[in-house]
Amino acid sequence: MNSIVKYITDVYRAVKSLVTGMKVTGYYFVHPGEIVTQQYPENRKELVMFERFRGEVIMPHDDNNQHKCTGCGICQINCPNGSIEVKSIQVETEDGKKKRVLDQHIYHLSMCTFCGLCIKTCPSNALKFGNEFEHAVFTKSKLTKVLNRPGSTLMKGVQ
Amino acid sequence: MTELINVTEPDKLTDQPEDQDKLTEQLEEQEYIINMGPQHPSTHGVLRLVLSLKGEIVKNIQPHCGYIHRGIEKMCERLTYQQIIHLTDRLDYLSAHHNNEAVCLCVEKALEVEVPERVKYIRTIIDELGRLASHQLWWCSFGMDLGALTAFFYGLRDREKILDIFEETTGSRLLQSYNCPGGLMNDIHPNFQKRVKEFITYFRKKLPEYDELLTGNVILMERTKGVGFLSLEDAISYGVTGPSGRASGFACDVRKHHPYSAYDKAEFKEILYTTGDTFHRYKARIDEMWESMKILEQLIDNIPEGDYSAKMKPVLRLPEGEYYQRVESCRGEFGVYIISDGNKTPYRIKFRSPNFSNLSALNIIARNFKIADLIAIGGSLDLVIPDIDR
Amino acid sequence: MTNDQLKEKITAIEPEAVFSENKQYLTLSIPKEKLFAFAEKLKGSEALKFDFLFNITGVDRQKSLEVVYHLDSSVYRHVLVVKTETTDRENPRIDSVCSIWHTAEFHEREVFELFGIKFNNHPDLRRLLLEDDHVGYPFRKDYVDDNIVQR
Amino acid sequence: MKFDEFRDNDSLELFKKPGGNILLTTIDDIIDWGRSNSIWPLTFATSCCGIEMMATGASRHDFARFGIEVYRASPRQADVIVVAGTIVRKMAPVLKRLYDQMSEPKYVIAMGACAVSGGPFYYNSYSVVRGVEEVIPVDVYIPGCPPRPEALLYGVMQLQRKIKLETMSDPRTADTQRPKKEIDPETDFNNYQFGIR
Numbered sequence: 011m012n013s014i015v016k017y018i019t020d021v022y023r024a025v026k027s028l029v030t031g032m033k034v035t036g037y038y039f040v041h042p043g044e045i046v047t048q049q050y051p052e053n054r055k056e057l058v059m060f061e062r063f064r065g066e067v068i069m070p071h072d073d074n075n076q077h078k079c080t081g082c083g084i085c086q087i088n089c090p091n092g093s094i095e096v097k098s099i100q101v102e103t104e105d106g107k108k109k110r111v112l113d114q115h116i117y118h119l120s121m122c123t124f125c126g127l128c129i130k131t132c133p134s135n136a137l138k139f140g141n142e143f144e145h146a147v148f149t150k151s152k153l154t155k156v157l158n159r160p161g162s163t164l165m166k167g168v169q
Numbered sequence: 170m171t172e173l174i175n176v177t178e179p180d181k182l183t184d185q186p187e188d189q190d191k192l193t194e195q196l197e198e199q200e201y202i203i204n205m206g207p208q209h210p211s212t213h214g215v216l217r218l219v220l221s222l223k224g225e226i227v228k229n230i231q232p233h234c235g236y237i238h239r240g241i242e243k244m245c246e247r248l249t250y251q252q253i254i255h256l257t258d259r260l261d262y263l264s265a266h267h268n269n270e271a272v273c274l275c276v277e278k279a280l281e282v283e284v285p286e287r288v289k290y291i292r293t294i295i296d297e298l299g300r301l302a303s304h305q306l307w308w309c310s311f312g313m314d315l316g317a318l319t320a321f322f323y324g325l326r327d328r329e330k331i332l333d334i335f336e337e338t339t340g341s342r343l344l345q346s347y348n349c350p351g352g353l354m355n356d357i358h359p360n361f362q363k364r365v366k367e368f369i370t371y372f373r374k375k376l377p378e379y380d381e382l383l384t385g386n387v388i389l390m391e392r393t394k395g396v397g398f399l400s401l402e403d404a405i406s407y408g409v410t411g412p413s414g415r416a417s418g419f420a421c422d423v424r425k426h427h428p429y430s431a432y433d434k435a436e437f438k439e440i441l442y443t444t445g446d447t448f449h450r451y452k453a454r455i456d457e458m459w460e461s462m463k464i465l466e467q468l469i470d471n472i473p474e475g476d477y478s479a480k481m482k483p484v485l486r487l488p489e490g491e492y493y494q495r496v497e498s499c500r501g502e503f504g505v506y507i508i509s510d511g512n513k514t515p516y517r518i519k520f521r522s523p524n525f526s527n528l529s530a531l532n533i534i535a536r537n538f539k540i541a542d543l544i545a546i547g548g549s550l551d552l553v554i555p556d557i558d559r
Numbered sequence: 560m561t562n563d564q565l566k567e568k569i570t571a572i573e574p575e576a577v578f579s580e581n582k583q584y585l586t587l588s589i590p591k592e593k594l595f596a597f598a599e600k601l602k603g604s605e606a607l608k609f610d611f612l613f614n615i616t617g618v619d620r621q622k623s624l625e626v627v628y629h630l631d632s633s634v635y636r637h638v639l640v641v642k643t644e645t646t647d648r649e650n651p652r653i654d655s656v657c658s659i660w661h662t663a664e665f666h667e668r669e670v671f672e673l674f675g676i677k678f679n680n681h682p683d684l685r686r687l688l689l690e691d692d693h694v695g696y697p698f699r700k701d702y703v704d705d706n707i708v709q710r
Numbered sequence: 711m712k713f714d715e716f717r718d719n720d721s722l723e724l725f726k727k728p729g730g731n732i733l734l735t736t737i738d739d740i741i742d743w744g745r746s747n748s749i750w751p752l753t754f755a756t757s758c759c760g761i762e763m764m765a766t767g768a769s770r771h772d773f774a775r776f777g778i779e780v781y782r783a784s785p786r787q788a789d790v791i792v793v794a795g796t797i798v799r800k801m802a803p804v805l806k807r808l809y810d811q812m813s814e815p816k817y818v819i820a821m822g823a824c825a826v827s828g829g830p831f832y833y834n835s836y837s838v839v840r841g842v843e844e845v846i847p848v849d850v851y852i853p854g855c856p857p858r859p860e861a862l863l864y865g866v867m868q869l870q871r872k873i874k875l876e877t878m879s880d881p882r883t884a885d886t887q888r889p890k891k892e893i894d895p896e897t898d899f900n901n902y903q904f905g906i907r
Contacts, residue, residue, distance in 0.1 A: 233687075234687055234688055235686075235687060235688035235689055235690070238688040238689065240697060242698070243697060243698055247710070278583070403661070405610050405611050405633050406610070406660055406661040406662065407661045407662045408611060408612060408613055408660070408662035410613075419633065420633065421611075421633070426636055427636075490580075490581065490582075491581060491586070491640075492583065493583060493584065493614075493629065493640075495613075502613060504613065504614055504629075506614060506616055506627070506629070508618060517616070517618050517619070519614065519616040521613060521614040521629075525665060525666075525669075526613075526662050526665070526666075528665070529661070529662055529664060529665040530661075558688055
């Protein structure tokens with residue numbers, strides 16, 4: 011007799027706990043306004059990242075194709091995983107002095123962990139985080155980028 | 170993978186029923202060795218467990234780690250203290266901020282730098298948000314281990330809200346790298362306080378749903394109550410900390426006993442249970458979520474004005490000596506032990522990871538329970554494998 | 560309990576302990592032969608009751624190999640750091656404290672693997688993290704590996 | 711998404727095969743359509759990126775909209791292996807075995823910096839494999855540490871585009887997964903993609 015009672019209470023308990031759970035899922039079933047799924051490729055235009063979002067490192071250029079990077083290499087020293095290589099060359103300025111200027115600022119996106127140390131330590135604020143996140147490619151070498159544009163020069167007044 | 174079963178004198182056994190019985194008896198006496206992992210959905214990563222079974226009963230568990238041993242401690246010996254931060258993120262990726270904080274606090278202690286009050290408050294708030302996110306993820310995966318797929322979707326739905334807060338302020342969803350020795354990378358976003366308060370009101374409504382969905386469920390009760398006991402003595406002896414240890418009655422909350430950052434300014438209860446079974450390990454985490462929300466509510470309106478970072482030199486050289494810092498990460502006590510020889514890189518750095526000790530207790534918790542219970546027990550310990558292997 | 564009071568009590572049970580300067584925790588070193596007996600006393604003593612071993616660290620001091628134990632008491636909440644060292648780099652041996660604190664089993668296996676320190680009376684001294692055919696002890700300062708790309 | 715909105719279209723051109731007759735190409739199109747919309751991933755996650763992969767499968771991002779919702783625990787039922795996380799030398803043989811156990815056609819997505827190139831563990835680490843391509847051939851690389859769920863979805867769409875180029879007359883094998891022309895960044899500096907944006 012006892013076992014029958016126990017059996018029935020067990021069934022009752024099981025059904026009750028099931029119904030409690032179903033109540034929650036049922037609520038969301040009849041409230042389509044609470045759908046949280048975002049339709050990613052379709053909503054690309056509306057999808058705005060937060061301004062601090064760290065998608066990649068970029069070097070902003072102004073309209074005259076000028077950047078702020080002096081080629082000092084502090085970002086290269088501070089990068090914990092070697093994803094930045096700064097190649098600088100010696101050039102002769104108008105007044106005949108020799109000066110080092112940036113040749114190529116090579117950035118390995120494939121190795122970057124977005125810790126932000128390069129941007130934080132840059133003395134001339136030449137680097138910035140970009141909001142782009144669609145980076146998937148078929149060949150790995152495409153992930154290595156040169157951040158300064160071809161033919162770009164140093165902005166005036168930046169030391 | 171089975172071990173070869175060798176029955177003593179198999180040639181003498183015939184087809185006779187009594188001989189067949191003898192064979193069965195001999196086979197039953199032997200232990201059956203199976204491999205679980207390293208690629209198994211319920212080990213939460215690349216943990217490999219070698220189980221000795223007797224029928225369905227687990228007799229012995231030998232964890233084999235190292236499938237994600239990256240040698241982070243060795244790598245840190247060549248990095249400066251600012252650079253170490255980004256590697257500690259990747260130890261226990263669900264409590265990334267806690268790990269960062271431990272290193273930063275240790276470096277600040279060594280340099281005797283007093284960080285602004287504002288930094289302490291913000292660090293504590295992000296700690297607790299991280300704890301909420303981590304426990305939500307644990308809740309999802311624990312439900313999924315036991316076959317409740319709905320939990321997965323509901324838990325991660327709420328977790329995205331926290332990740333949005335993180336992303337707005339720190340710029341990254343999971344591995345924030347928000348701390349730096351001396352303070353924070355940047356100030357909080359102007360929306361931060363508003364969003365956190367919104368989240369608390371939202372989550373206070375949603376957390377009871379978790380209970381309705383899973384905690385009261387008869388299947389969960391049957392699979393967790395009275396399964397996988399850990400006594401208080403064993404919890405202390407095996408160094409099981411965090412919610413897993415507190416479910417056994419081991420008062421090990423670093424936030425309470427060795428307060429750091431702004432934890433001494435907030436009122437909260439240390440969740441303690443005495444049973445130490447799987448259900449109470451589950452319950453301890455659910456209760457911790459409530460406590461985390463309480464801490465958040467107390468601190469969020471009182472963030473003092475000030476700088477977000479103390480003035481630090483660009484190159485940090487720790488004075489010669491040894492420094493230790495304990496913090497409470499989501500899974501237990503995380504510690505950083507730095508031995509410095511006065512250089513800009515540490516001579517030796519050791520991370521005391523909570524999961525490493527928690528895993529060592531798995532053998533005594535799950536022994537003599539069924540193999541199906543091992544999934545529930547492993548899930549309730551909430552192991553993060555990269556933290557074990559480092 | 561302050562560090563000075565703790566120091567007195569420990570000197571009472573083990574006069575050979577050498578204390579060293581540390582601002583945070585009371586630190587002492589002990590000869591490796593005495594380690595096991597000393598550890599038993601630390602846990603057994605009612606006044607000290609160091610029952611929670613939370614960290615074991617191996618350190619390569621170049622001249623010697625050192626093992627550092629961080630102890631906590633779940634009753635009194637005081638912390639003690641115990642150090643022991645061996646100068647034998649070829650075949651270093653230190654007594655295991657597994658039977659006193661069970662958590663030492665895993666920590667000692669890790670130290671064994673990364674520093675090559677063998678622990679006497681350890682129940683199961685096997686590799687834990689590296690592959691089975693790994694040669695050398697990677698956390699020693701003189702470890703060389705062709706696979707490392709230096710930066 | 712439109713063709714022009716994708717990146718790395720010039721690499722995709724390298725995979726294009728010469729066309730067959732009308733009947734075969736039509737059948738090819740149907741098969742590729744079916745294949746590309748039901749790539750089942752293997753439950754394989756070693757570290758941080760695995761959490762973002764879980765998040766991609768959850769309510770906000772919903773993998774299932776691409777027909778790839780069914781995470782298979784067994785490699786024999788999986789089509790794509792998303793290598794989410796660091797691969798160390800001890801894990802590499804296991805990964806290779808998992809890859810070998812998958813049935814053709816099989817695809818590999820390297821997700822996150824560790825799987826693409828070793829990432830933060832490239833230098834000074836004694837145990838990390840520098841990029842999963844040292845073990846198995848990779849179809850799509852998704853950088854990021856970890857990449858956000860949308861980035862993974864974008865990577866999956868790239869893979870779908872690649873699958874749609876397959877033909878029956880020249881079936882896919884492990885050798886043909888790599889593009890014919892490799893760009894070597896060490897020797898050919900002019901081929902660096904200039905980050906103009």
